[in-house]
Amino acid sequence: MNAELVSELKAPLQRAATRARIVSALGPATVLGGVGWALVQPYRVTLLHPRAQGFWWLFVEPPLLVIAAGLFFYFVVLPGLLEDLEEEHATAQ
Amino acid sequence: MQPPSEHVHWLFATGFLLLGLCLLGEAIVGTEVWRRRAWRAYLWPGLVFALGVLMWPVMTFYTNSAIHMLAHGSWAQMLMIAGAAELGLARGKLHSQWWRLAVAAGFVVSGTALLVHEQNTWFFQRSSFLHHLMGWTIVIAAVFPLARAIRPLSQVAATGFALTFVVASVMLYCDRDVAPVFGRISPLAGTPHR
Numbered sequence: 001m002n003a004e005l006v007s008e009l010k011a012p013l014q015r016a017a018t019r020a021r022i023v024s025a026l027g028p029a030t031v032l033g034g035v036g037w038a039l040v041q042p043y044r045v046t047l048l049h050p051r052a053q054g055f056w057w058l059f060v061e062p063p064l065l066v067i068a069a070g071l072f073f074y075f076v077v078l079p080g081l082l083e084d085l086e087e088e089h090a091t092a093q
Numbered sequence: 094m095q096p097p098s099e100h101v102h103w104l105f106a107t108g109f110l111l112l113g114l115c116l117l118g119e120a121i122v123g124t125e126v127w128r129r130r131a132w133r134a135y136l137w138p139g140l141v142f143a144l145g146v147l148m149w150p151v152m153t154f155y156t157n158s159a160i161h162m163l164a165h166g167s168w169a170q171m172l173m174i175a176g177a178a179e180l181g182l183a184r185g186k187l188h189s190q191w192w193r194l195a196v197a198a199g200f201v202v203s204g205t206a207l208l209v210h211e212q213n214t215w216f217f218q219r220s221s222f223l224h225h226l227m228g229w230t231i232v233i234a235a236v237f238p239l240a241r242a243i244r245p246l247s248q249v250a251a252t253g254f255a256l257t258f259v260v261a262s263v264m265l266y267c268d269r270d271v272a273p274v275f276g277r278i279s280p281l282a283g284t285p286h287r
Contacts, residue, residue, distance in 0.1 A: 065104075068107070069107055
């Protein structure tokens with residue numbers, strides 16, 4: 001017999017869902033930050049005006065680097081992390 | 094072929110941002126879940142170690158004074174020691190949680206290096222301002238890795254530790270070789286560019 005209240009059983013489930021939502025938002029929030037920066041300071045994206053720019057000015061573009069970091073987290077780190085979070089929750093149940 | 098120093102700051106900013114994102118991820122899901130996959134357990138300590146290794150070329154090619162060389166060199170060593178200690182903990186070769194103090198020491202040395210190698214005043218120009226600000230931020234933020242060593246399960250310590258890297262990355266992205274700060278720039282600094 002399970003003597004726990006339904007609300008007590010739901011709490012860990014909600015916690016796991018909240019954690020999943022927050023961690024899923026990290027990548028898109030970073031990408032959004034990079035896009036916003038590119039819109040506010042378009043001159044920091046030298047690809048938009050590539051003439052007479054040297055190698056480093058074309059290779060290192062801060063707003064694009066921010067977007068790349070967000071995409072890396074979203075596509076490389078997050079999928080496995082969500083799987084493991086779900087698995088851990090299932091094991092705990 | 095050598096990149097301007099502002100580009101080096103931006104590349105390091107990207108490394109710091111990735112580090113911050115990974116640490117935030119770990120703080121949110123918890124260390125146990127984060128370490129379920131070996132590659133993820135090694136990701137951020139490996140990144141710290143790699144940033145330490147990459148500080149050596151910075152020391153070699155951007156040595157415009159002895160103080161710069163000493164600051165960058167000590168910084169490279171401390172980042173490598175901190176990364177290695179965390180790698181050892183993740184691998185299970187090191188057991189004592191006190192090894193986490195290596196990161197706290199890394200923060201103190203990095204912050205001090207930033208403060209010591211900036212010879213100009215806060216409002217000389219933007220990079221001077223940012224070096225002072227980052228130096229003090231990192232020295233003060235050393236309380237987070239310290240708290241992490243004392244209370245490894247503290248959520249506040251883990252989140253503060255992660256956010257320090259995100260804040261440091263924002264400051265590094267703001268860095269320019271010659272630029273005003275809050276509309277001020279010393280005439281000795283040179284001509285600013287966009």
